[in-house]
Amino acid sequence: MNLIEAKHVTKTYTIGDRQIPVLDNISLSVTNGEFLVVEGSSGSGKTTLLCLLSGLDRPTSGRVLIEEKDITETPEDDLAPLRNQMIGFVFQSFHLVPSLTAIENVMFPAELKHDPRAHQKAQVLLKRVGLATRIDNFPHQLSGGEMQRVAMCRALINDPKIIFADEPTGNLDSENGEAILELLLEFHRERHSTLVLVTHNNKIATMADRMIILHDGRIVETIRHDYQHIA
Template identity: 45%
Template sequence: MASTILQFNQVSKNYNLGNTIIPILKNINFEINAGDTVSIVGPSGSGKTTLLGLCAGLDQSSEGTIILNGIKLNGLHEDQLAQVRNEHVGFVFQNFQLLPTLTALENVMVPMELRGMRNMKDKAITLLDRVGLSTRADHYPSQLSGGEQQRVSLARAFANSPKILFADEPTGNLDAETSRIVEEMLFELNRESGTTLVVVTHDMELAAKTQRIIPIKGGTIA
């Protein structure tokens, strides 16, 4: 029987604008099982990026309960949330978010250094090789193309062996052919590692490659 790795119970998110409360998400309920691939889809302004932030412990809900890999996120302070992310979560962002002063190899090693892992350099080189960039290990982000930067970020995302990986519009800044390559690498690395994958995207072709789609519209699950 599959175990639940992410659970939302009656989750809402509001923002305060002066004396006005702006509802962003309303009464969200879902469960994701370990090892599943899931996409969250919806138009701009639908709340899907806010939902991803809640999933990953980057933001706190206004109401309801969020449980990630058995850990209740509600009420944790920022240091505790950072520890949860470091130990359980991987990220791939649309704009890559590589550290510009570090080489590709050093960028991949960052999550491992935060966890105090051993044999970091060997593992980082292996991951760069898996995304076809072992010969670019000493290059800085400014010396890499957008597609190469995203492949480095893929290697970095799997560096700390996350239980769940969140990808926010992972091909949003890439051309069609580069997107196809990055998508194939993302799903292949995910299969090999047995990681749970949650993709936020407006690209229905990408969403169709996941086992399940959660559609968001107007702050609710449509």
């Protein structure tokens, strides 16, 4: 089943009287459980694409469907709970709330939907990523790698069907970056969730089911990895 479908999606930014085309007629389907890697040079449109596929932003033209529901016309008030329930987003720059502790940041999406087990779930996740002793720390008391692990737990707490991770290791050293990617993959495998990952890490990219390469807002190459023939 197609979990996400983009149909002839275009995004154009208008600055003053200039029109800046960023995504040009992208059509793409992501199947349930797929691990998709998005690559492309800086400015090629990767972040914009993830924002459109996840409903964080809206296309200029074209449609985006999640589980066959057209989210392009869905009012923000209806879209926000859908995103909170179905989608986890890990950003390059963490986007933690500075005034909340690690565990409060992680609990936040679960509390939004009044999950009585929010605290317990957050604790389990933080422990799992090695932050058991850090749960009451504020973001400024954590290292980059730790902040990204907190952000990852926050993205996972509602057990989303889809995880979008946009260069989650971009601000980390290679050792911390590798650990984050391994964790994301581990969660993807054990929950059978769909993972859409922007990364320049070739080792991880070759583990994906499919890799698309963007250039100037278009998909210029698609590489499928078919593991069925590997013993």
